[in-house]
Amino acid sequence: MPAEPLTLPHTSSDWNPFIADGADSALDAARDVVALLTDGTSRTPLAVLELWNDADARVATASGFTSLFAEVHPDASVRELAEVKTQEITAFLTERGQNRELYNVFAVLDASELDAEAARLLNHVLRDFTRSGVDRDDATRARLTEISERSTIVAQEFSRNIRDDVRTLRLRPEQLDGLPDDYRDEHGVGDDGLVAITTDYPDTVPFLTFATDREARHAVSRQFNNRAWPANDQLLHELLDLRAEQATLLGYDSWPDFDTEVKMIGSGDAIGEFIERISDLAGESGRAEVQTLLKRAQQDDPTITAITVGDGAYYTELVRREQFGVDAGAVRRFFDFDRVRAGLLEVTGRLFGISYRERPDVPRWSDDVTCYDVLRGDERIGRIYLDLHPREGKYKHAAQFDLATGVSGMQLPEGTLVCNFPRGLMEHSQVVTLFHEFGHLVHHVLGGNQRWVRFSGVATEWDFVEAPSQMLEEWAWDADILRSFAVDADGVPIPADLVARMRTAEDFGRAQRVRTQMHYAAVSYRLHRERPVDHDAAVAELARRYSLITPLSDTHFQAAFGHLEGYGSGYYTYMWSLVIAKDLFSAFDPQNLFDAEVAARYRDEILARGGSADAADLVAAFLGRPYSFDAFGRWLEGDN
Incomplete structure (x- = not known):
C-alpha cells in the first residue's frame, strides 16, 4: 500500500492537539523501541537497525513539523507549543544518545553481516553515540544534558527575537x-x-x-541591522559559551573542531584556511569593484570616502544601470510572482522528470500557502508546501523546512519552502533566491525514497547541502528558460539581449560579494572559536579584514545573523558548496540545460541518493573525477 502524506488539521482548534499528540506519540514509540532493544533479546544486526529506523522515522517527522510550525504558524500559541515539543524531542535524543545500555547493543553488532549501506548506518549511529558523550562519566553526561537542553532554549529565543522584532x-x-x-x-x-x-x-x-x-x-x-538588539547580545554569548563547553567536555579543542568532524572540510583550522584562500582569490578584483562604486558615489557627493552597507546595493545597481544598460527596477516588470511560481514548477518538472499537482483541498496553516503533490509518472513521490509571503510572526529569511522525512514504503517526504517575497512584481535576484531555495525542496523529495531515514533527503554533509541549490540558480539565468515565464503585463517575453546584459551586469560586484560572504563566514567561525567579550568590536574588526564594504556605526549585525543559530560556526559552507556547485554545473551544456541524459544522471546520482554515500563520492561518481576548485576559479574571474 503506498505511503500517505500527513493529514494536517482542518480547523484552527485542532492545531495544538495535532502538534502535541503527534510529538508525544512519536516519542512514546521511540521510547518503546529503546526498551525493546535493551530487553536482552538476541537480534541480528539488521533487525536492530530496522527497529532503530522505525523509531527514527517517527522522531524525525515529529522534529520536522514542530520545527516548522514553531517558525511559521500564524497562531502564537501553536508556535509556543511547537517550541516546547521541539525541546522535548531534543531532550529525548540527548538522553538516548547517552544511554550506555543501548550503545552496548550497537557496539557489539557485527558489521560484516550487513550490506554496505546498512554498515554505513551502523557506523554513523556509533559515531553519534560518541558525539553525544555516551563514553563520558556520569557527571559529564549530566552536564552535557543540561547544555543540550539550555542550548535548545537559547537558540529558539535567539531565532524568535529576530522573527518577532x-x-x-x-x-x-x-x-x-x-x-x-x-x-x-x-x-x-x-x-x-x-x-x-x-x-x-x-x-x-x-x-x-x-x-x-x-x-x-x-x-x-541601521534599522535592519539592529533587529533583535540588545536582546540577542547576551543570548549569543551564552550560546557560544555552551557550545564551547560541550565541545571541551567531549574532548575537542573548540566548537568548530567538534562541528567539522562530520563535515567535508574535516577540521576547524581548515575553515580558517578556506576563508583566507577564498578571500585572497577575490581580493584584487573585489577592491577594483568597490573603487568603481566609490568613484560613482563621489559624483553624487565628493565628500563620500567609503562605500557602506547602506550604499553597496544602491551604487551596484546604479553602475549596472549606467554602464551595462540594466535597470533592475525596469526588469521587475517581467517577473510577476504568480508567473514566476508557475515557471519554476514547469522548469524543475521538466528538468527532473516530475510534475506537480496542486491540492487546494489539502488543509494548510495559512490561506496564502499552496500545496502540491509531486508526481513521477502517475506515482506520488512526495508533497510540498509553498509559504512564500511575509506575515506577522513568521520566519523572516528564506529556507526549506522538512515536514515529514521520507522512508521507502513507510512515509512520503514532505517539505515546505518558507520565503518572504512580494505578492506582485519580483526583482530578478528574488527569482534566483526562489530557484535556490526550491533546490533544497526537490532534493528533500527526490532524495526521500531511502530505506534508512538517517540518509533521507537533504541528509548529506552540511557543507554540501547548498551545492545542489546553488547549481539550480543557473536555470534562473538562461534566456530561453526565462522567456518561458518572464513576460510583462502585455505578454511580451523578456528580451534575450536584456538577459545577456543582466548576466554581464551580474558579473560586476561578484568578487566584492564573495568577500562579503567571507566576512560572514569569519564572523560565524571566529565568534565560535575565540568567543570575544565584545562582539561589536570583533565583528567590526572582521569586517575591516574581510569585507570591502564599510559597516555603519551603531549597528549590531550579529544580533540578527540568524545563521549563527542554525549553522553555528559553519557559515563557510555557502562558499564551500558554491565551489562544488560550479564544478557540478560544468557537466551540463550551457546551450542545452534540459539535456535529458545529464539531467537524469544528476537527479539519480546526486539528488536521489540523499545522504546514502559521502558527498565527495557522490560528486566523483557524477563527474567521473574528484571535485576541484577549477570551475569556481574560472567563475570568479568572470568566465560563466
Missing part, C-alpha cells in the same frame, strides 16, 4: 524617490504625512537598492 521607520514621501511605482503605490502616506518602511525583506531590500536619498537608506539599513 519587526521595526518600522516613518519617512517623508520624497525619501522614496527612485523606488519603482508599484512599491510607492503599496506604501501609502499615513495620516501623519509619512510612509512606513519595515524591516521585512519586501520593504527593506528594494529600498536599499533603489532609494536615492542616502540618509534614508542609511536609516533603513
Whole structure:
C-alpha cells in the first residue's frame, strides 16, 4: 500500500492537539523501541537497525513539523507549543544518545553481516553515540544534558527575537524617490504625512537598492541591522559559551573542531584556511569593484570616502544601470510572482522528470500557502508546501523546512519552502533566491525514497547541502528558460539581449560579494572559536579584514545573523558548496540545460541518493573525477 502524506488539521482548534499528540506519540514509540532493544533479546544486526529506523522515522517527522510550525504558524500559541515539543524531542535524543545500555547493543553488532549501506548506518549511529558523550562519566553526561537542553532554549529565543522584532521607520514621501511605482503605490502616506518602511525583506531590500536619498537608506539599513538588539547580545554569548563547553567536555579543542568532524572540510583550522584562500582569490578584483562604486558615489557627493552597507546595493545597481544598460527596477516588470511560481514548477518538472499537482483541498496553516503533490509518472513521490509571503510572526529569511522525512514504503517526504517575497512584481535576484531555495525542496523529495531515514533527503554533509541549490540558480539565468515565464503585463517575453546584459551586469560586484560572504563566514567561525567579550568590536574588526564594504556605526549585525543559530560556526559552507556547485554545473551544456541524459544522471546520482554515500563520492561518481576548485576559479574571474 503506498505511503500517505500527513493529514494536517482542518480547523484552527485542532492545531495544538495535532502538534502535541503527534510529538508525544512519536516519542512514546521511540521510547518503546529503546526498551525493546535493551530487553536482552538476541537480534541480528539488521533487525536492530530496522527497529532503530522505525523509531527514527517517527522522531524525525515529529522534529520536522514542530520545527516548522514553531517558525511559521500564524497562531502564537501553536508556535509556543511547537517550541516546547521541539525541546522535548531534543531532550529525548540527548538522553538516548547517552544511554550506555543501548550503545552496548550497537557496539557489539557485527558489521560484516550487513550490506554496505546498512554498515554505513551502523557506523554513523556509533559515531553519534560518541558525539553525544555516551563514553563520558556520569557527571559529564549530566552536564552535557543540561547544555543540550539550555542550548535548545537559547537558540529558539535567539531565532524568535529576530522573527518577532519587526521595526518600522516613518519617512517623508520624497525619501522614496527612485523606488519603482508599484512599491510607492503599496506604501501609502499615513495620516501623519509619512510612509512606513519595515524591516521585512519586501520593504527593506528594494529600498536599499533603489532609494536615492542616502540618509534614508542609511536609516533603513541601521534599522535592519539592529533587529533583535540588545536582546540577542547576551543570548549569543551564552550560546557560544555552551557550545564551547560541550565541545571541551567531549574532548575537542573548540566548537568548530567538534562541528567539522562530520563535515567535508574535516577540521576547524581548515575553515580558517578556506576563508583566507577564498578571500585572497577575490581580493584584487573585489577592491577594483568597490573603487568603481566609490568613484560613482563621489559624483553624487565628493565628500563620500567609503562605500557602506547602506550604499553597496544602491551604487551596484546604479553602475549596472549606467554602464551595462540594466535597470533592475525596469526588469521587475517581467517577473510577476504568480508567473514566476508557475515557471519554476514547469522548469524543475521538466528538468527532473516530475510534475506537480496542486491540492487546494489539502488543509494548510495559512490561506496564502499552496500545496502540491509531486508526481513521477502517475506515482506520488512526495508533497510540498509553498509559504512564500511575509506575515506577522513568521520566519523572516528564506529556507526549506522538512515536514515529514521520507522512508521507502513507510512515509512520503514532505517539505515546505518558507520565503518572504512580494505578492506582485519580483526583482530578478528574488527569482534566483526562489530557484535556490526550491533546490533544497526537490532534493528533500527526490532524495526521500531511502530505506534508512538517517540518509533521507537533504541528509548529506552540511557543507554540501547548498551545492545542489546553488547549481539550480543557473536555470534562473538562461534566456530561453526565462522567456518561458518572464513576460510583462502585455505578454511580451523578456528580451534575450536584456538577459545577456543582466548576466554581464551580474558579473560586476561578484568578487566584492564573495568577500562579503567571507566576512560572514569569519564572523560565524571566529565568534565560535575565540568567543570575544565584545562582539561589536570583533565583528567590526572582521569586517575591516574581510569585507570591502564599510559597516555603519551603531549597528549590531550579529544580533540578527540568524545563521549563527542554525549553522553555528559553519557559515563557510555557502562558499564551500558554491565551489562544488560550479564544478557540478560544468557537466551540463550551457546551450542545452534540459539535456535529458545529464539531467537524469544528476537527479539519480546526486539528488536521489540523499545522504546514502559521502558527498565527495557522490560528486566523483557524477563527474567521473574528484571535485576541484577549477570551475569556481574560472567563475570568479568572470568566465560563466
